[in-house]
Amino acid sequence: MSDAAAGTPESPPPSPWERERPVRARVAPAREPLSRERIVEAAFVVLDRSGLDKLSMRQVAAELEVAVSALYAYVRSKDDLLELMYTRLFADFTLPEPDPERWREQVLDYARSWRWLLLSHRDMARISMAHVPFTAELLPYVEALLAIFRTAGLPDRIAAEAGDLISTYIDGFVLEEGMWQDRAAEQAGSGSLARPDWREMADEMQNYFASLPEEDFPHLRALSGSMVTESSDERFDIGLEIILRGLASYLPDREA
Template sequence: MTTPAPPWQRAARSRPAKPPLTRPAKPPLSRQAVVEAAMTVLTAEGLPAMSMRRVAQELRTGPASLYAHVSNRYELEDLVYDRIVGEVPLPEPDPARWQEQLTQLMRDTLAAFARYPGAARLTLARVPFTPNSLVYLEVMLALLRAGRLSDRTASFGIDLLSLYVSATGIEDTIHLEQGPTEEAVGERFARMRGYLQSLPADRFPNVVSMAGPLLAGGGDDRFEFGLDILVRGLAATVTQAR
């Protein structure tokens, strides 16, 4: 004969079992998922934070698991660079408008990298041969050849334009990282202008007389000025060659 269980045990046994606690299923890890996580980190925290470890945290996994899909941080940066380049609108080259199209392409390139804090640094010392970057290169070459530039001028011109856009983007990044308000920037420029104007005019006659123009104009004005000079300079090589 079995011994009856105490009533409190019988009550406990009669209660329905609680379902096991489960965590939300992690999305399957893939190369695309790694890039998406890297873009999330880049957008929220900037390029310096976009390490393999930080991206792995975003994916709720360990850094080692990322290496099955991305070989190292350099390759990850290439993939992120390719993703950003893919956001740049590309024109259909028109020989009658190639200068206008090239100018707009450079503006759009700067704007694409400006959307991601620090991403402009990805453009330096890097020759990526990723899908979107190759399409971008093809369009740039097509625009320059539509302007009848020589192969040498077109090739060197791409490097020159890319460096100009990269330098502008990096300088913009530095200004953003410093975080000054527009009012603070205005005050700083006023102090610099006052200092230049206070220099001995007999030793620095040009600096003193040009103190105003040296510090005039915003970043957009200066970028447009330089871009116009570069594009028209490239176009002038065709006239000179005749």
């Protein structure tokens, strides 16, 4: 029996058969093999957390808990990694068969989808603007967009420029949105990708324009209620409509 004060029995000695049992070795969980896909996924994590300026091969390696040298078996450089990230965005992106009767709607849907892809990760618009989309993986998307313009009947010169015009508009619009996101996150003291309160910002700007001296700023005062839209989505669509109407004016014997 154990010490009476303790009030608990002593542990029994090990049985004879337990003395012969080998100690079970602890097996570490198998680590998932490194791959290009895992590297790109980790790069998106670092990008969303720290932004493009702080994205580095070393940071990606730390996220994966591997030596930075291990990355170079799959990715040549940071520029190569950015290209892979940009290409990954389009993995599930599809364009419809060109329909000359619905070309405006098709371009609008394309632009909206592209914008949301860029907004899905921090600073992606900056990566997009620095990346020429003429790689083997991205050429089919360029081809499909040009097909929409040419099937609609746009002259070749206009169709050739339209794709670049649309992409520049989307990149620039999302770049501005990203700047407002960063500013809102900085003011909130967080790294969140939450979108800023566009309605609050719009009210402030509208009130400011309406308060300007009429003799000096008659047009800003007159348009103060229209200078800022209800939402960033609405503003994006209005800009696209202006572009699409301009493109439509080049269609032979069709609506202007």
